[in-house]
Amino acid sequence: MYNAVLIEKDERGYRADVVELADDRLPEGDVTVDVEFSTLNYKDGLAVTGKGPIVRSFPMVPGIDLAGVVSSSSDPTFAPGDRVVLNGWGVGEGHWGGLAQRAKVKGEWLIKLPSSMGSRQAMIIGTAGYTAMLSVMALERHGIRPGSGDVLVTGAGGGVGSIAIMLLHKLGFRVIASTGRPEEEAYLKGLGASEVVDRSTLSQPGKPLQKERWVGAIDSIGSHTLANVCAGIKADGALAACGMAQGLDFPTSVAPFILRGVTLFGINSVTRPRAERVQAWDRLASILNEADLEKTALEIGLREVVPAAARLMAGQVRGRMVVDVNR
Structure with a gap:
């Protein structure tokens, strides 16, 4: 038996709710993991509260992230005792996920944790930090380097934004943070932001071309915010789009792309090839240490997930919520 958050949808x-489940209810998979830590991401918040059509079948154990120890495996890549991490692959949406003490998944979805990283540290990072790393790597591939100019991070107080600021700062970039919570300025500057701007300056309809302000950007907001970020990117700069908190729409024109040569990278963190996932996690382990990550972390237990999801959707959470599934 094991405990899990279970989402149900029926005539009631x-x-x-947190429930106790028998092992024979685990889904199909070739690797069973004793989960140690999971996370509560925006997508998990949508699933738990029912505020978004995230869950594709019921009942469902949510949780798009997990880290723990392999207990059994028919996949030759993994053996009992291996420490592993999983992000994405529809886990927590169409396949039972990580907000549980036990999970059974496809081996191809897993990678081994870097040797210097524990499960808790990995889940402070989670999909949010992994997505931030993929975004930074996209800017680097474009040739953006420290000294090239300012890099903007939108949604700065959230999980992706917080880790993105830390990564960019650690790598030597000057970071501008955009947030709708001015009371978080000290927190954001503590992560490495040099300047904090109000998100209202970016979230309303704007001109397709504006003053050139940033050589690069990481945007987790979408909609008008993404359009305004594009409009303010310097010639031959680039931005990575990795979220849609404001909306799926993209109300802009081709002007930034044709007249300034701006490049827009779309970041799909869900189904990256194993080699790219390993590279991203190795970079995360080499750049961030435990003390850095603790600045962003709020730890909760499994039974706190449901009320915490409501707070997350109300915009009352900053940084990363890491879930100790065994308490």
């Missing part, structure tokens, strides 16, 4: 409505 949509609900999420």
Whole structure:
């Protein structure tokens, strides 16, 4: 038996509760993991609260992230005792996920944790930090380097934004943070932001070409915010789009791309090839240490997930919520 957050939808409505489940209810998979830590991401918040059509089948154990120890495996890549991490692959949406003490998944979805990183540290990073790393790597591939100019991070107080600021700062970039919570300025500067701007300056409809302000950007907001970020990118700069908190729409024109040669990278963190996932996690382990990550972390237990999801969707959470599934 093991404990898990279980989402159900039936004649009694949509609900999420912590329940005890028998091992024979685990889904199909070739690797069983004793989960140590998971996370509560924006997508998990949508799933738990029912505020977004995230869950594709019911009942569902949410949790797009997990880290723990392999207990059994028919995949030759993994053996009992291996420490592993999983991000994405539809886990927590169409396949039971990480907000549980046990998970059974496809081996191809897993990678081994870097030797210097524990499960808790990995889950402070989670999909949010992994996505931030993929975004930084995209800017680097474009040739953006420290000294090239300012890099903007939108949604700075969230999980992706917080880790992105840390990564960019550690790598030597000057970072501008955009947030709708001015009370978080000290927190954001503590992560490495040199300047904090109000998100209202970016979230409303704007001109397709504006003053050139940033050589690069990482945007987790979408909609008008992404359009305004594009409009302010310097000639031959680039931005990485990795979220849609404001909306799926992209109300802009081709002007930044044709008249300034701006490059827009779309970051799909869900189904990256194993080699790219390993590279990203190795970079994360080499750049960030435990003390850095603790600045962003709020730890909760499994039974706190449901109320915490409501706070997350209300915009009342900053940084990363790491879930100790065994308490």
